[in-house]
Amino acid sequence: MKKLTTLRKRIAELNEEIEWATNAPLPKDEVIARNDAWVDRLANKWAPGFDLFGPNARPDEAKLLEAEGLLSGRSVGEEAQLVGRAYTDLAPMMAALMPEVVKALLKRYVDTAQYEAGPPSADRPEIIQSLNAERLKLEREEESLIVEAEAAGQFIDRREDVDPAVVLEWVT
Numbered sequence: 001m002k003k004l005t006t007l008r009k010r011i012a013e014l015n016e017e018i019e020w021a022t023n024a025p026l027p028k029d030e031v032i033a034r035n036d037a038w039v040d041r042l043a044n045k046w047a048p049g050f051d052l053f054g055p056n057a058r059p060d061e062a063k064l065l066e067a068e069g070l071l072s073g074r075s076v077g078e079e080a081q082l083v084g085r086a087y088t089d090l091a092p093m094m095a096a097l098m099p100e101v102v103k104a105l106l107k108r109y110v111d112t113a114q115y116e117a118g119p120p121s122a123d124r125p126e127i128i129q130s131l132n133a134e135r136l137k138l139e140r141e142e143e144s145l146i147v148e149a150e151a152a153g154q155f156i157d158r159r160e161d162v163d164p165a166v167v168l169e170w171v172t
Contacts, residue, residue, distance in 0.1 A: 024118020
């Protein structure tokens, strides 16, 4: 059945297109915008540890110890302990103190990356919905061909990935 083979080939192509539209890398401008937003969120997590505007306007000693540990590489507190080494996350501090530098470094990395970008994330739901609708139409056509062949005494295996709802539509 040449028509069935053609349908199945197109369904396989649609499955690949759906996979691509779902999981393809984002366009570079979107990656850069997301990176910039991430740097801003990181910067908001860091606080210098000084009460600059309060009535006592003096450094918080716990924060100073933490900052000293960050800058010296020594751990402060149990959560920072790793076997034999101190773990320090400087990203929030760097994002707060020099956000444009961090953003520029990330942008340069993205700009030099070589990859084929997929559609923007905002367009993906509509694209995927359209591809799924086309696949459903073809699967229904495929199932009608299989049912016709079975009525004529010819049995054809169904694809493993066929939508069960399509097969069940034919059950009466």
